[in-house]
Amino acid sequence: MIDEKLERRQLAPNLTAFGITQLRRLGAMRASGLIWVLVIMCAVAAFVSDAFLNPFNLINVLRQVALFGIVSVGMTFVILTAGIDLSIGSIVAVVAVTAAMLLDASLPIPLVIVAGLAIGSVMGAVNGAGITLGGIPPFIMTLGTMVMGRGLAMTISDGHPIHFRAVADQFAWLGQGHLLGLPVPVWVFVIVAALAAGLLRFTAFGRNIYAVGSNPEAARLAGIDVKRTIFLVYLISGFLSGLTALIFISRLTVGEPVAGTGLELEAIAITVIGGTSLFGGEGRISGTILGAAIVAVLANILNLFGVSPFTQQIVKGAIIVAAVLFEIIRRRKNSVSKHG
Amino acid sequence: MSGREHREGGDQAHGAAAPILVMRGVGKSFPGVVALENVDLDVAPGEVLGLIGENGAGKSTLIKILSGAHHADQGEVVVAGEKVDRPTPLDMIERGIAVIYQETMLAPHLSVAENMWLGRLPKTRTGLIDWPETRRRSLDVLARLGFNLDPKAITGTLSVAQRQMTEIAGALSRKARLVVLDEPSAVLGAAELDKLFEIIRRLSGVGVSFIYISHRLREVFEICSRVTVLRDGRVVGGGKTTELDHQDLVGLMVGRKIEDIYPARQRRPGAVALEAKGLSRGAALRDVGIAVRTGEILGICGLAGAGRSELLRALAGADRAEAASFTLLGGKRPSNPRQAIARGLCLLPEDRKSEGCFLPQDVAFNISIAGLSRIRRKGLLDRRVEDAAAMALIERLRIRTRSPAEKISQLSGGNQQKCLIARSLHAKCRVLLIDEPTRGVDVGAKREIYQLMAKLADEEGVAIIMVSSELPEILGLSDRILVMREGRVAANFDRGQASEEILMRAALGLDQRHVEGAAA
Helix, strand or coil: CHHHHHHHHHHHHHCCHHHHHHHHHHHHHHHHHHHHHHHHHHHHHHHHCCCCCCHHHHHHHHHHHHHHHHHHHHHHHHHHCCCCCCCHHHHHHHHHHHHHHHHHCCCCHHHHHHHHHHHHHHHHHHHHHHHHCCCCCHHHHHHHHHHHHHHHHHHHHCCCCEECHHHHHHHCHHHHCEECCEEHHHHHHHHHHHHHHHHHHHCHHHHHHHHHHHCHHHHHHCCCCHHHHHHHHHHHHHHHHHHHHHHHHHHHCEECCCCCCCHHHHHHHHHHHCCCCCCCCCCCHHHHHHHHHHHHHHHHHHHHCCCCHHHHHHHHHHHHHHHHHHHHHHHHHHHHHHHC | CHHHHHHHHHHHHCCCCCCCEEEEEEEEEECCEEEEEEEEEEECCCCEEEEECCCCCCHHHHHHHHHCCCCCCEEEEEECCEEECCCCHHHHHHCCEEEECCCCCCCCCCEHHHHHCCCCCCECCCCCECHHHHHHHHHHHHHHHCCCCCCCCEHHHCCHHHHHHHHHHHHHHCCCCEEEEECHHHHCCHHHHHHHHHHHHHHHHCCCEEEEECCCHHHHHHHCCEEEEEECCEEEEEEEHHHCCHHHHHHHHHCCCHHHHCCCCCCCCCCEEEEEEEEEECCCEEEEEEEEECCCEEEEEECCCCCHHHHHHHHCCCCCCECCEEEECCECCCCCHHHHHHCCEEEECCCHHHHHCCCCCEHHHHHHHHHHHHHEECCEECHHHHHHHHHHHHHHCCCCCCCCCCEHHHCCHHHHHHHHHHHHHHCCCCEEEEECCCCCCCHHHHHHHHHHHHHHHHHHCCEEEEECCCHHHHHHHCCEEEEEECCEEEEEEEHHHCCHHHHHHHHHCCCHHHHHHHHC
16 A cells, blocks of 8 residues: 555656556446457357347347437436436337327327427426426436326327327338438437437536536535536436337337336446446446447347246346446445555 | 553553553554554543544544444554454444444434333343333433433434433443543533533443543543543653643644644735625524635634534535625625636535545546536537646646546545645636645645645635634634634634634633633
């Protein structure tokens, strides 16, 4: 310990840019660890099943990554502020049934898209307002909107799937179309992820998210508008849930009130597996992308093996616990080395 | 060395009685700070030992070692003739050591009896709690102690003194042989303190030992038979209270000469940077007037709870408060910390870890966060500009870190404090409100922080308001000193007019005669 201190003092005068990049690289190591997990999973999958590397299968996996990935980006924002959003799946359902009804009523497609995104954003804003203005803990607030949202979707649709056959073909592009050989949802995810990563890295809003998640009181004293920051992450999460709902109904050509059931749990799992700390302040979009890929490839492998969906749930749950345990062990090690 | 003399003194004083506690060569370090070094201490049965020292002298660490919350890195701790090795808090309780903190550790919604027997409530044969037996045993213990407490009273509704009595009763019901009282007078009124002293005298008469921690010398002379002085983690002296006087102890506690550690100041105060009149916030702040000029360091002292931190927070817009008038650098009053920083005022809070630092983030993040617009290029944050700005401040403030990309949690307390100063400088603040600038900082780093504060005031005309519990710090650094008591400004001094005695008297609201009478 003392030697280390001395060493640090000697190093202090000749700091170099090289040292900075080296340390930043250390921070990125966890993300690269996830890359290896993904590579090994893909290698194993390719080795044991010929079907895995089949282009149709791979594109299927990518589409899965995209669908879960978009909401997981929103969840990453929320969890970075040390919050949680349980209402994602219900927001998807509300947007799915309302957008399907609007399409069935022959409203112009662009208007329906705007309306769907707006409904999602408003529901996210309700979460944000309850948490910041009302001081309700995020878990409780979003649990409430989760239950209410599901009820709302059921009420609006009277519990039945809503079809929009008249315009189904024109609206199909978003969920079923292809661009440069890749499904459109994959491109949507690429854009969302790139914007999110840029927002976190290059804007004051992104910095504020990390600051609020690291220490809300310090953030307030450092002049950050904590409430505005928290409000906005829930709004973003709601917006991305609305976007996901539109892709869902375009793909299935039906708006179901049960759409998105359990999606929030998938998103939490992906975010946590991607290395975002549930304690807030630590995490990256790159990790969430890898988390989404790992979850999708795992599901694909289990499918290819013919493992029943019931067993798949057991595996997925175990992986979430393992990922969080890994995070806790890492923290404990860090704090031991600090005081050792 | 003096610790050794002290040990011999202790042995002579208490002859044949086997000590209840012996500490030999005890040391404890934290990253960047040596909290305790080669501490020798012993307590005989029935003895009341006073333990005194300034803030940061190592009293809390010593208590935590006694309670089993921390373990000594070096040396040995012997309780009732038996050496203890890495004990748990429960081990120490079972060996008869009870620590009673300022803020009591009771469960506020439970009764006196439940708190006394918590974790070991008597059970009936069927495994349910035996309430009649609990009550009988509680009454028995309370009667033996002569405490007038209802076992059924909910502790949250009791006075602080009654809560301390509950804790003492609980400790003694566990056959405690050594009770450690951590600054009990800080939360007790005069009448309650008399009551506590009466209890201590009675219990020490039947062989229970006490370690009484306080920085109020009057109390130490009143209740303790022997006193040990800690400074910078070492035992620097002590002895029987009958053979020492007030001046001896102050000399031991303060130790170093003030000019050794505090930089020379040029006093060149400029225009008024911040002026507030009639600041009020409930009972915490009552009609406070304050002004500080550019290039000036204004020191604020007073007892804990006198409203010092509340004043800084109100000035920074962190808490709501009424004000009759308020001028900040020629502008109007900021209504929240964001506006305060934008107008050039920054608060560096008392508790760096919980209110100042972003611990999961790196040094550059922590420095730039309050002035992100200054690292923006073409609308986007630029890491290279940020690193360059952070590097410049790291060099200017001599922050010891490997790189701007090092996690701030890896830095020592002193360097974390420098990062927070760097943050306010990066945000171009001209008025700094610093709450306990050197809490949790070791002596070497303290000196650097003092020099830095003096340099900012003298060379850059920064206006600084500093709150501190360390009177030498207030005296060594301030141009003017303001003493607070019960939410009000109790006294105002110029640099040359004040001494530790004068400040302490003003903080306590005592007159000269009273203090001397107690010291004699």
